[in-house]
Amino acid sequence: MSGNIEVTDLKSFELSLQEKAQELLGLLDIGDFAGAMQILAELSDARSTMLYKEVGRLTRGLHEAIKQFNIDVEKTAEKASSHDRSDPLNEVSSAHDRLDYVLELTESAANKTMDMVEASFPIAEELGEQARLLRQDWKNMADQQSSMAELKDLGRTTEAFLLQIENGSGNLQSNFTEILLAQGFQDITGQLIKRVNGLVNDVEKSLITLVAVAGKVDRITGTKQDVEAQARQDSDSEKEQKNVKGHGPQVLKEEAAGVVTGQDDVDDLLSSLGF
Amino acid sequence: MTALPVLQSGGIDFLVTDWNMPGMSGLELLQKVRSDPALAKLPVLMVTAEAKREQIILAAQAGVNGYVVKPFTAAVLKEKIEKIFERI
Numbered sequence: 001m002s003g004n005i006e007v008t009d010l011k012s013f014e015l016s017l018q019e020k021a022q023e024l025l026g027l028l029d030i031g032d033f034a035g036a037m038q039i040l041a042e043l044s045d046a047r048s049t050m051l052y053k054e055v056g057r058l059t060r061g062l063h064e065a066i067k068q069f070n071i072d073v074e075k076t077a078e079k080a081s082s083h084d085r086s087d088p089l090n091e092v093s094s095a096h097d098r099l100d101y102v103l104e105l106t107e108s109a110a111n112k113t114m115d116m117v118e119a120s121f122p123i124a125e126e127l128g129e130q131a132r133l134l135r136q137d138w139k140n141m142a143d144q145q146s147s148m149a150e151l152k153d154l155g156r157t158t159e160a161f162l163l164q165i166e167n168g169s170g171n172l173q174s175n176f177t178e179i180l181l182a183q184g185f186q187d188i189t190g191q192l193i194k195r196v197n198g199l200v201n202d203v204e205k206s207l208i209t210l211v212a213v214a215g216k217v218d219r220i221t222g223t224k225q226d227v228e229a230q231a232r233q234d235s236d237s238e239k240e241q242k243n244v245k246g247h248g249p250q251v252l253k254e255e256a257a258g259v260v261t262g263q264d265d266v267d268d269l270l271s272s273l274g275f
Numbered sequence: 276m277t278a279l280p281v282l283q284s285g286g287i288d289f290l291v292t293d294w295n296m297p298g299m300s301g302l303e304l305l306q307k308v309r310s311d312p313a314l315a316k317l318p319v320l321m322v323t324a325e326a327k328r329e330q331i332i333l334a335a336q337a338g339v340n341g342y343v344v345k346p347f348t349a350a351v352l353k354e355k356i357e358k359i360f361e362r363i
Contacts (some may be wrong), residue, residue: 012360037298243327243329243330243333244302244303244333245300246300246302247297248344258328258329259326259328260327260344262344263343263351266326266331266342266344269328269331269332270335270342273332275335275341
């Protein structure tokens with residue numbers, strides 16, 4: 001009769017399981033039921049020990065993953081606050097906040113740009129209109145004999161128009177500057193998104209490790225998870241729902257499967273459908 | 276959500292819609308427009324960032340008259356609108 005089963009890892013557990021099973025069969029053959037029960041008890045103990053060990057590993061893994069996530073978020077917040085106290089990044093302490101901030105920045109940049117363009121349209125329109133009227137006046141003057149008073153009038157109108165151009169171009173210039181400055185959002189949002197992306201990668205890596213550990217627990221307990229079937233079922237109904245509700249903006253590029261690469265691709269697809 | 280009552284109250288000749296909108300998606304709006312006898316023939320142009328092939332097919336099946344993916348240029352928008360009006 002052998003002693004307690006020493007388990008160090010899953011592989012040795014499975015090896016000793018095979019060994020003990022042979023031994024158990026041998027004992028049953030010769031009618032040593034007490035010995036057989038002893039082996040069964042040992043196997044059960046070994047299984048429990050192994051299970052606790054793996055669950056412990058799983059818990060530690062989960063703990064590490066959460067800790068890692070927190071550290072990363074804190075680091076980002078610290079970096080931001082050490083950079084500039086009044087920096088709006090100060091408030092950004094989590095990925096969620098960061099993405100909210102990206103939304104806010106892009107929205108305000110878009111609004112500002114549209115406001116400035118809207119404010120510039122009438123200036124350009126008015127200058128064009130005044131120029132057209134003045135050109136007409138000059139043409140009339142050239143075509144016919146004009147009195148001194150009329151010439152003076154034209155001189156004054158022209159002067160007023162030149163002043164209008166001066167003011168208008170000043171306004172346009174300041175609007176253009178505002179538009180240019182508003183594009184600075186890309187610098188900040190690009191960095192924020194890069195960080196969130198890095199964070200998502202880290203979390204994904206930690207989760208993959210966790211899934212591997214959890215898989216070991218499943219092997220010991222004999223749990224079989226029909227993950228694929230469940231995922232298929234979920235994705236079918238989700239897919240249908242998403243196709244109606246929308247997937248959100250796609251990155252238009254060649255590699256992405258099932259996504260058009262641009263308007264030409266859309267046109268080709270539609271014409272193949274008889275449009 | 277707000278577009279449908281406006282459309283139903285009449286006087287609208289052309290509908291440009293996004294896909295992603297609060298409340299009702301552009302596809303749902305399109306489906307509702309097509310199922311309303313008064314609006315069934317209204318020309319609809321979808322202007323959206325949704326770029327999956329199956330979605331474009333879905334929109335085509337739902338009866339969209341044109342589909343423009345974002346980002347787009349003013350020239351493309353103009354071309355598509357003109358194309359739609361040429362056909363009707």
